[in-house]
Amino acid sequence: MKFHTEPQLSFEQQNKIGILLMNLGTPDAPTAEAVKPYLGQFLGDQRVVELPKLLWQPILRGVIMPFRSKASAHGYEKVWLNEGSPLAVFTQRQCEGLRARLPDDVFVEYAMTYNKPSVPNVLAKMKANGVGRLLVVPLYPQYAASSAGAALDKVLNELTKQRNQMSLRTVSRFYNHAGYIQAVAAQVKAYRAKHGAGDKLMFSFHGIPQFHHDKGDPYPHECRATAKLVAQELGLSDEQYIVSFQSQFGKGKWLTPSTQTLFDTLPKQGVKKLDVVCAGFMADCLETMEEIAIAGREQFHAAGGEQFHYIPCLNDNPDWLDALTDLVKDNLQGWLQYNL
Structure with a gap:
């Protein structure tokens, strides 16, 4: 050395x-x-x-x-x-x-x-x-x-x-830090106050291979805990939000449900207006701005969706x-x- x-x-x-x-x-x-x-x-x-x-x-x-x-x-x-x-x-x-x-x-x-x-x-x-x-x-x-x-x-x-x-x-x-949870909730609330609320709020987190979790990675549990805490801060019921995982790569099994799959299926289930927040990303990037805000919007509309709102990451939000x-x-x- x-x-x-x-x-x-x-x-x-x-x-x-x-x-x-x-x-x-x-x-x-x-x-x-x-x-x-x-x-x-x-x-x-x-x-x-x-x-x-x-x-x-x-x-x-x-x-x-x-x-x-x-x-x-x-x-x-x-x-x-x-x-x-x-x-x-x-x-x-x-x-x-x-x-x-x-x-x-x-x-x-x-x-x-x-x-x-x-x-x-x-x-x-x-x-x-x-x-x-x-x-x-x-x-x-x-x-x-x-x-x-x-x-x-x-x-x-x-x-x-x-x-x-x-x-x-x-x-x-x-994932459960009070200030972080409150900042995400305030971001969602402010966006919805300005643009209106969709039928459902999607929390889209970056995915990981399923076997990573099987070997002991706590990631999906912490993602769902974050979503639940933010939803509680917003006063949402379990039916008003959904947790999903994006950016799947390769042919192996990844965490489900897939964000991209839901973009296709949700409109057929009556969810015509969707709000998406990527609470696990602290800064907007390729995976949020292109994969969700651009490609995700196109996919949702092509599947019959009527309104798609991407809520930006916290970025340099003072909260x-x-x-x-x-x-x-x-x-x-x-x-x-x-x-x-």
């Missing part, structure tokens, strides 16, 4: 508190050339695809990356913002919003599990600025090994290379930034010598 060479700092200089927000990652541009290496990192992670490397890597590099990169790039073109990738733009704004709500001597940064800004580079920056106590917050309310687990792996692996290791705290999930600040403060107890 080769350890990093680190700056010589005094105890006072190397004991600052740092907050690291983590999100999935995004290509640098909406092009197949930029998407291809990003997909290689993402789908090459065994936390995401649990197949032996000797079996999966030839398929990934020879089939998946060349063809899926073109389709993904086309999707990114539809949602790309003037400032860049939506996921990167909103994650940066969340970082800035949190930084503004914390004391000046708390160092706040963000990194991506895949692509840039990378965990090694961001941790090196934090280390050089004297961070010796680190709180890592993956921006995934519901824990899945393929999302929060993969993000924490990157941090933990990098810490094994530090000669003078940081003290570490992590927030692996916050969510306040909740994120409370979450961070809760997990900094004992590290700060004064009252936050």
Whole structure:
């Protein structure tokens, strides 16, 4: 093991508190050339695809990356913002919003599990600025090994290379955090007050393979718990909302019900007006803006639906930034010598 060479700092200089927000990652541009290496990192992670490397890597590099990169790039073109990738733009704004709500001597940064800004580079920056106590917050309310687990792996692996290791705290999930639940409920309520309420509210979460759950991943339980808490906050009955799982990939069995399947079947069951909120995504991205807001709307209308409302993610909503600040403060107890 080769350890990093680190700056010589005094105890006072190397004991600052740092907050690291983590999100999935995004290509640098909406092009197949930029998407291809990003997909290689993402789908090459065994936390995401649990197949032996000797079996999966030839398929990934020879089939998946060349063809899926073109389709993904086309999707990114539809949602790309003037400032860049939506996921990167909103994650940066969340970082800035949190930084503004914390004391000046708390160092706040963000990194991506895949692509840039990378965990090694961001941790090196934090280390050089004297961070010796680190709180890592993956921006995934519901824990899945393929999302929060993969993000924490990157941090933990990098810490094994530090000669003078940081003290570490992590927030692996916050699916039932009161501030988060209230922020999602307020977002839904405000949207419906402006645009009207549909026949049913759909909570569409990112899917995972069924065998991940069978092996002990708690993700679907936490998704349903979040939906129930938000529904209670909104005063909805069980019949007024539904939980589904999107972004299925490959031919294996995934969590059900499928969001895309429901887009076809709900209109036939009398649900002509549908509201969709992606409460597990803390920032709008390809999976919410293209897969749900664009393709999902087209699919729902083609199946006989009359009204489709996509409710945006929390993004840089002040209610969510306040909740994120409370979450961070809760997990900094004992590290700060004064009252936050």
